[in-house]
Every structure is written in C-alpha cells, then in structure tokens.
Amino acid sequence: MNYDALVSSGLGLSLAGSEIRFDKITHLASRLLGAPVSLLTVIDDPSDRQLFKSAVGLPDKLREPRSTPLSHSFCKHVRDSGSLLHLVDAREHPLHMHNPAIDAFGIISYLGVPFHGERGKPQGALCCIDHRPREWTEQEVKLLKQLASIADDQFYLDIAVRDRARAKLLAEKAALTRESFLSHANHEVRTPLSAIFGAARLLKATSVDDKTKSLVEAIERNTSRLQALTEDLVRIAEMDTATAAITVESFDLVEVIEDVLARNRDAAHAKGIALTSNCRTIDNMIFLFDVAILTNVVDQLVSNAIQFTDVGEVRVTLGTTPKVEAVTIRVSDTGVGMGPDLQARLFDEFEGYDPRTAREGGGTGLGMSIIKREIELLGGTISVSGDRGAGTHFTICLPTARSVVDSELMEDEEESDHRHITCLECGEKLNILRRHISQMHDMTPEAYRAKWGLPQDFELSSPAYRSLRGAVKDRE
Incomplete structure (x- = not known):
C-alpha cells in the first residue's frame, strides 16, 4: 500500500x-x-x-x-x-x-x-x-x-x-439524476400523450361505429393512466431531492373535507354507496398546513375508498388526540379490505391493494407511497388498519394543529388593522399572501421577502402573523 x-x-x-x-x-x-x-x-x-x-x-x-x-x-x-x-x-x-x-x-x-x-x-x-x-x-x-x-x-x-x-453524496447525486431524467422524460412523454388524447377525443366525436368508439375509449383510458404515472414519478423525484413545494397556510379544515366529499359524491352515488362525514368544528384551533397537499391526500383516500367499496359506505371523521396536540383525519370504508401482509407493504412503491384489482382501478402502484411521503412532509403520520372483507381505515395524524391566541389578544388585534396582510406589490389586503404573490406576481416567498426586506421567518398568512405578534407581545 x-x-x-x-x-x-x-x-x-x-x-x-x-x-x-x-x-x-x-x-x-x-x-x-x-x-x-x-x-x-x-x-x-x-x-x-x-x-x-x-x-x-x-x-x-x-x-x-x-x-x-x-x-x-x-x-x-x-x-x-x-x-x-x-x-x-x-x-x-x-x-x-x-x-x-x-x-x-x-x-x-x-x-x-x-x-x-x-x-x-x-x-x-x-x-x-x-x-x-x-x-x-x-x-x-x-x-x-x-x-x-x-x-x-x-x-x-x-x-x-x-x-x-460518500454514500450521502452518491445518494444525492443519484436522486438528482433520477429527478432530472424523470423531469425530461415527463416533458417528452406528456407532449405526444396530449396529442394522442386530443386525437382520440376528436375521433370519438366523429365516429358512429360502436367498435371504433370502444377502441377510442381504450386509448383514452390508457393515455390517462400514462399521464397519471408520469405525474406520480415526477412527484416522487421532487421529494427525493427535497424540492417538493410545501407551503404553510391557515384554512378551515372542516370546509376542506366537505369540499372533497362534494367532489366525490357523484362517484359514490353512481355505485350506490353512502358518502358521509363526522367533522365537528374543533374549538380554539387553527391549522397551518399546506392546504393543496392535504386536500389532494384526503381526496385520493376518499376516491380509493369509493373505488374499492361496492356495498355500504365511505366515512370521513375529523377529531383530535386526547391532549388536543394533533388533529386526526380518518377515512373508513366497508369495502374489500386487506390482510396484515398487504398492510405492511402498502406504502412501498409499486404496491397496491391487489395486483388484479389495482390494475382494474387504473392505479400506478405509486399513489400510497406518495401519500405517505406527502403526509411526512407535513410533519404527520399515516397508518392503515382493517382486515380482508371487513373494510379499511386510514388515519392521518397531523401534529401541527396550533392553539389560537386567547380571546383578549384576538379582540386587541381586531381593533387594529392586522386581520389581513397587505401585499406590498399591489396593495391588496389578503388572508393568505403566499398564493397571491405566486399567482398574481409570479414570485416565490423567498423572493418577496428579499425584495421588501422582510425577515425570513415572516409568516405569509394573517392568523399566523397574529399569533406571531401575540407571542412578541407576551414577551414584552
């Protein structure tokens, strides 16, 4: 040597x-x-x-x-x-x-x-x-x-x-390579897929032959599956490289869940199953999650529950942990269920309820893996329980529920003009500033804070801003 x-x-x-x-x-x-x-x-x-x-x-x-x-x-x-x-x-x-x-x-x-x-x-x-x-x-x-x-x-x-x-460096390099490849592949694949999908729709609209319509429907169905797969792969690549966009917003959690149920009610009605909820308002609590990600997660869980349930109901329940330190969202169904062996690997990539039923449902085998990782990005956990033939229960636990400031502080804030945050770009008063500056001004929160000299921890939603001001006031 x-x-x-x-x-x-x-x-x-x-x-x-x-x-x-x-x-x-x-x-x-x-x-x-x-x-x-x-x-x-x-x-x-x-x-x-x-x-x-x-x-x-x-x-x-x-x-x-x-x-x-x-x-x-x-x-x-x-x-x-x-x-x-x-x-x-x-x-x-x-x-x-x-x-x-x-x-x-x-x-x-x-x-x-x-x-x-x-x-x-x-x-x-x-x-x-x-x-x-x-x-x-x-x-x-x-x-x-x-x-x-x-x-x-x-x-x-x-x-x-x-x-x-060395291993960390190699893993990061591999993740970047995978993300780059999947991003380019997604772009190259989506363009011809969009063309195929559009051509299929035109052909379906002009065709009177039942056999041709059936073939066109097969093209549309499989094109949609390919589009879903490319989107899932890109999302996984983003999470691998820690580039997944996570925002912090305040919102009405009950309203979010009710909106999800409304979007899925027709699908449940078509199968003859009930879609119900038990979402009581949680007093003195506000929620600071990424509402888009959370909405998508709950929507996918409800959609999957409807898909794998033929008789009975799908139910969404909102609650809290015993010490009210976290919020729980439970999606239950009376569908086919799954055994312990499948539950143990359900959140692995390319796993599903069952190879045959997953294929019939058009799944990519990535959905549950993505859901788990997105919940973890929000700082929470997701678990599954149930048994074969006895339905399935998914429970999301998000520990980022926060107590609202006391009523005295709220009254003080309402007397002042801090219920909304003013956009420094256009002067509009908003409850959530982050989405506004992204959609209307094409700016990231970092760019906005840097341009106007705001501290890096400046919250871009007014309830969070009120809580921040309240904490500062308490220290004074």
Whole structure:
C-alpha cells in the first residue's frame, strides 16, 4: 500500500499534519507511561516507509518528514507478528540489536501493540519509546493495549463517517439524476400523450361505429393512466431531492373535507354507496398546513375508498388526540379490505391493494407511497388498519394543529388593522399572501421577502402573523 492509497483509504488521514483525536491518544500514552516518545504508526510496504499518524516527542529530524525507512522500524515487527513487542534494552536483544534506529534516534527501550486498519488487520502500532533501558510493568502494558483499542475504535469511526459522507453524496447525486431524467422524460412523454388524447377525443366525436368508439375509449383510458404515472414519478423525484413545494397556510379544515366529499359524491352515488362525514368544528384551533397537499391526500383516500367499496359506505371523521396536540383525519370504508401482509407493504412503491384489482382501478402502484411521503412532509403520520372483507381505515395524524391566541389578544388585534396582510406589490389586503404573490406576481416567498426586506421567518398568512405578534407581545 503506497502513500496515495493510504490517504484514499483513510489510513493516511492527516499524516501531513496533526490529527487531533489520535494526538490525544499518543499524549495520553506518553503521560500515563512516563515515556518521552509515543507514536501511532502505519507501515507502508510499497514505499518502504513507516508513517507517523500521530507522534509525541519526535526528534527534530523526523518532525517534517513524519516517517522513517522500514529498516529503522520496530513497529513493523509488531505489525507482522500481530502481537506485543516488549524491549527492555534493544541493544541486547538478538533480533533487534542491529536496528539503525538505536544509534540514529536513541531508541533503547520499546513497548508496542498492534494498531488495526479498515479490515481489522494490523496496519502499524501504538508504541512508547524511552532513551534508557526500562522494564515496562504489567499495568503499563495493559494501559497501552487499552489506548490502542481506543485508537482502533477512533479509526473505525473515521472510516464510517467517511463512508457515510460518500454514500450521502452518491445518494444525492443519484436522486438528482433520477429527478432530472424523470423531469425530461415527463416533458417528452406528456407532449405526444396530449396529442394522442386530443386525437382520440376528436375521433370519438366523429365516429358512429360502436367498435371504433370502444377502441377510442381504450386509448383514452390508457393515455390517462400514462399521464397519471408520469405525474406520480415526477412527484416522487421532487421529494427525493427535497424540492417538493410545501407551503404553510391557515384554512378551515372542516370546509376542506366537505369540499372533497362534494367532489366525490357523484362517484359514490353512481355505485350506490353512502358518502358521509363526522367533522365537528374543533374549538380554539387553527391549522397551518399546506392546504393543496392535504386536500389532494384526503381526496385520493376518499376516491380509493369509493373505488374499492361496492356495498355500504365511505366515512370521513375529523377529531383530535386526547391532549388536543394533533388533529386526526380518518377515512373508513366497508369495502374489500386487506390482510396484515398487504398492510405492511402498502406504502412501498409499486404496491397496491391487489395486483388484479389495482390494475382494474387504473392505479400506478405509486399513489400510497406518495401519500405517505406527502403526509411526512407535513410533519404527520399515516397508518392503515382493517382486515380482508371487513373494510379499511386510514388515519392521518397531523401534529401541527396550533392553539389560537386567547380571546383578549384576538379582540386587541381586531381593533387594529392586522386581520389581513397587505401585499406590498399591489396593495391588496389578503388572508393568505403566499398564493397571491405566486399567482398574481409570479414570485416565490423567498423572493418577496428579499425584495421588501422582510425577515425570513415572516409568516405569509394573517392568523399566523397574529399569533406571531401575540407571542412578541407576551414577551414584552
């Protein structure tokens, strides 16, 4: 192993300078054993050098090169044998008495134990050196072995940190590559799909042949499935690279759920099933979520429940946890249900209720995975329960429900003109500013704050702004 290989493998980390963590070990060894010199060495056979990973008490002639030829090394014997080397007086030892380091560096007494590398094999030694004959005690030997063990552990930790950093870099690169590929593929696929879909509609409108209409419907159905798949893939890629857009808005949660139910009521009626809700108003609570994402999640869960329910009902229930620290949204149905094995992998990519029924329903196998990740982006969790033939229950728990400021503060705010936030671009007073500046002024919140010199934590919804002002007032 040459010097470059040592550096790339981690064994040569900071050989040209002092590695603080390893220097602490050699300093401890020198102090605890009362030795003038302590070294942590790595043997580099290809370059015929002994490298000092850490050193205390080096002679001036060795401080700059931080290495010696292997001909001057006692540590090579430790590495080769994988065991302790204990020399009271090297000048009298038949195997080491001719070592040039005795005369060159005044090494008389030596105690060394193996230092292990990445694969657990000895790569060098942790040693203590004295310039006079010395009988190393059993306690000193034990201390040096313990310090060598700490050096091994520190080295393994350095390797783990290095490997983790490399793995993280590779994962981020892979995610960016996937996101870039899927974005380009989505653009290239959607254009011809739109053309096919439009042509199919025109053909359907002008055709009177039932067989032709049936074929056109098959084209429309499968084109829609492909469009849904490309959208799902791009959404997953966005979440992989942390570019998914998450906003914080205040809204009426009951109203959001009722709107979702209204959109799905015709589909439920067509199948002859009931679509009901139990969404009581939660007093003294406002909700600061991304309303678009939450709406989409609930809509998909309700739509799926209707799709897999033939008899009975689909029900949405809104509630809170016992200590009112979170809001729960429960979507239940009396449909086909699923067993524990499928529940365990339901939120994995390319999984569905059942391969056959999922295909009949036009699913991509990505929907539940996306739902889970979107709920996690909102800071919440989603779980599933039920049994085969006994219906399914999805429960969303969002811990970002926040208490409204007390009534006294609310009255104070209503007397002032802070119920809405004024858009600095056009002067319009709004309850939610974020969406307005995006749709009307094509600006991101970051760009808006930067342009008008607003703090980065400036909330872009008036209820949140009132809460912020209330907290500041309380501190005053």
